[in-house]
Every structure is written in structure tokens, then in C-alpha cells.
Amino acid sequence: MSVEHPGDIQQEEEPRCPICLGKFKIPRDLPCLHSFCQSCLEDFISSKAVNGKELKQFECPICRAVVPIPRKGKTSKLWAPLFPINSILQFNGGKENADKSCDCCLSDGVSVTANGFCGVCEEAMCSSCLTFHQKQKATKDHSIITMEELTNNPRNFVRVDKNFRCQEHEEEDIKFYCRDHKIACCGSCCIYHHRNCGQVLDLKKDATSLLLEVKPLRIIEEMNKLETHLLYIRKVNDSNIVSLESQVQEMTNKINEIRKQLNDLLDDLENKVKSEGSQLYEQEVIQKQKENREFQPLLNAVRNSHVTLETFVKHGSDMQVCF
Numbered sequence: 001m002s003v004e005h006p007g008d009i010q011q012e013e014e015p016r017c018p019i020c021l022g023k024f025k026i027p028r029d030l031p032c033l034h035s036f037c038q039s040c041l042e043d044f045i046s047s048k049a050v051n052g053k054e055l056k057q058f059e060c061p062i063c064r065a066v067v068p069i070p071r072k073g074k075t076s077k078l079w080a081p082l083f084p085i086n087s088i089l090q091f092n093g094g095k096e097n098a099d100k101s102c103d104c105c106l107s108d109g110v111s112v113t114a115n116g117f118c119g120v121c122e123e124a125m126c127s128s129c130l131t132f133h134q135k136q137k138a139t140k141d142h143s144i145i146t147m148e149e150l151t152n153n154p155r156n157f158v159r160v161d162k163n164f165r166c167q168e169h170e171e172e173d174i175k176f177y178c179r180d181h182k183i184a185c186c187g188s189c190c191i192y193h194h195r196n197c198g199q200v201l202d203l204k205k206d207a208t209s210l211l212l213e214v215k216p217l218r219i220i221e222e223m224n225k226l227e228t229h230l231l232y233i234r235k236v237n238d239s240n241i242v243s244l245e246s247q248v249q250e251m252t253n254k255i256n257e258i259r260k261q262l263n264d265l266l267d268d269l270e271n272k273v274k275s276e277g278s279q280l281y282e283q284e285v286i287q288k289q290k291e292n293r294e295f296q297p298l299l300n301a302v303r304n305s306h307v308t309l310e311t312f313v314k315h316g317s318d319m320q321v322c323f
Contacts, residue, residue, distance in 0.1 A: 015089055027089040032065040035089055041080040102126035119143040177201045
């Protein structure tokens with residue numbers, strides 16, 4: 001069985017934007033590390049604005065991670081250019097990127113051909129911007145390569161994060177890697193804590209060998225496993241949401257059923273009370289009418305006696321009154 005050597009492996013398929021499925025055009029990285037064309041990201045953010053209402057955040061089109069406002073005071077229409085450019089994707093197209101425009105000038109709406117690239121700021125720059133960049137105290141030590149070098153070998157250029165700071169000395173960048181302790185450190189840490197270590201490497205000079213040590217393919221495999229696990233968790237959460245919705249609907253149906261039963265019982269009780277009350281009313285009316293008929297002769301006799309007695313008193317003699 002033949003063994004494939006690194007040189008025999010076919011070149012990876014060219015990366016494409018997950019939204020337009022085309023070649024990346026000004027690829028921008030979200031905090032979740034997913035990349036999109038700047039124009040695609042602008043359209044996606046605009047589509048999330050409902051009735052022109054200004055957004056406070058949005059979700060990544062792939063992983064749904066919440067992306068906060070990149071810079072306060074900027075409207076959502078201007079968010080996309082504020083996210084960092086993915087330099088590896090930007091220059092993965094080879095020769096067709098040779099006429100890359102200066103990112104600094106583009107931010108001012110001016111298109112000028114770039115001559116160099118800053119690995120710390122991750123921006124392509126024209127001659128004027130490069131000169132200004134290298135004169136500034138804060139940026140004069142930044143790693144600069146020509147556009148030709150970057151275009152011909154984009155994957156050999158190690159991106160250095162400008163926020164890649166030492167945990168112990170926050171004001172200093174990480175520049176070295178100690179193999180003995182397997183930790184990255186700044187110059188101060190290298191002097192104080194690792195001066196007696198046998199293998200302290202300069203990240204700029206030995207970046208390629210260090211990259212091979214971390215075994216990118218294994219990292220990609222682990223990331224795929226993590227992504228699969230996260231997708232599983234998301235699937236379980238979606239299933240739980242559906243289950244909760246079903247339980248809520250079932251409880252609502254039971255409450256409605258109980259309400260209907262109670263209403264039916266109240267209706268039956270009302271009808272029974274009305275029926276029994278009506279019967280009792282009829283019985284009482286009949287009884288009272290009967291009593292009235294029975295009392296009528298007695299009432300007549302009393303009235304007659306009353307009239308006779310009044311007549312005797314008024315017109316009779318004393319003897320008649322006494323008897």
C-alpha cells in the first residue's frame with residue numbers, strides 16, 4: 001500500500017463565502033471566527049433591520065452566535081467594514097490579488113493600490129501609508145512584507161493578532177515560545193522566567209516549525225468534533241423547545257376542557273334551580289289561592305256581622321244593643 005506524502009496531496013479547494021457561495025471579496029471575520037464577503041455581510045445585516053429600526057446586535061448566519069455592535073455610534077449599515085479582514089482568505093486567490101487596494105485609504109473612500117501588508121494590523125497599505133505606519137512609535141516594529149510575497153505564499157505568512165498580549169505583562173506582545181514549559185511569552189517573561197530553558201523559540205523566525213508541531217489537521221478534526229457536538233446540543237435544545245411547546249399546548253387544552261366542564265355543571269345547576277324554583281312557585285301560588293277561596297266565606301260572614309252590629313248601634317234601642 002502506497003503512502004501519500006505531503007507533496008502528493010492535492011491543493012485544498014478554494015474557500016468560498018457561505019452566503020453568496022462565490023470567491024471571497026474583502027472577507028470579514030466575525031467574533032465567532034466565521035468569514036463572509038463584506039458586501040454579503042452588509043446585505044445580511046440590512047435584512048435583519050425590521051421596518052428600518054436600528055439594530056443593537058445580530059446573529060452569525062452560520063452558528064447563530066450573537067454579534068454585538070462593533071463600534072458605538074455607528075449605524076448598522078456601517079458595521080460590516082468595521083470587522084477585521086481575514087488576510088489569509090483575502091490573499092488566497094493568488095495573482096488576481098496583486099492589485100489589492102490600500103485598506104487605510106479605502107476606509108476614507110479612496111482606492112489606491114497597496115504595496116505592502118502589516119501582519120500585526122492585518123491591513124494592506126500603499127507606499128504613503130506604509131511610510132507613515134513605520135514612522136509611528138506604536139507601529140514601527142510591526143512585521144511588514146511586500147504584496148508580491150504575500151500573494152505568492154499567503155499561507156506561509158503568520159498572522160499576528162494585535163491584541164495577542166502577554167497575560168503577565170499586558171503592555172507587551174507575545175514574541176517567544178518555550179518548548180520546555182509549552183507556553184508563549186513576551187520578552188520580559190523570556191528573561192525572568194525562561195532564561196535557563198533549553199528551547200525558547202522566536203515566533204517570527206520559527207513560526208512554520210511551531211505550526212507543524214501543533215498539528216493543524218488534528219486541530220481541525222477536534223474542531224469538527226466540537227462543531228458536531230455543538231450541533232447536537234442545538235438539536236437537543238430545539239427538541240426541548242418543541243417538547244415544551246407541546247406540553248404548554250397540552251396544559252392549555254386541559255384547562256379549556258376543565259373550564260368547559262365547569263361551565264356545563266354551572267349551566268345544569270342553573271337550569272335545575274330554575275326548574276325547581278318554578279315548580280315551588282306554582283305549588284305555593286296554588287296553595288295560597290286555595291286558602292284565599294276557603295277564607296272568602298268567613299270573610300263575608302265577618303263583614304255581614306260587622307254591618308249588622310253597626311246598624312244596631314246606630315238605630316237600635318238599648319235593649320237591642322244589649323242583646
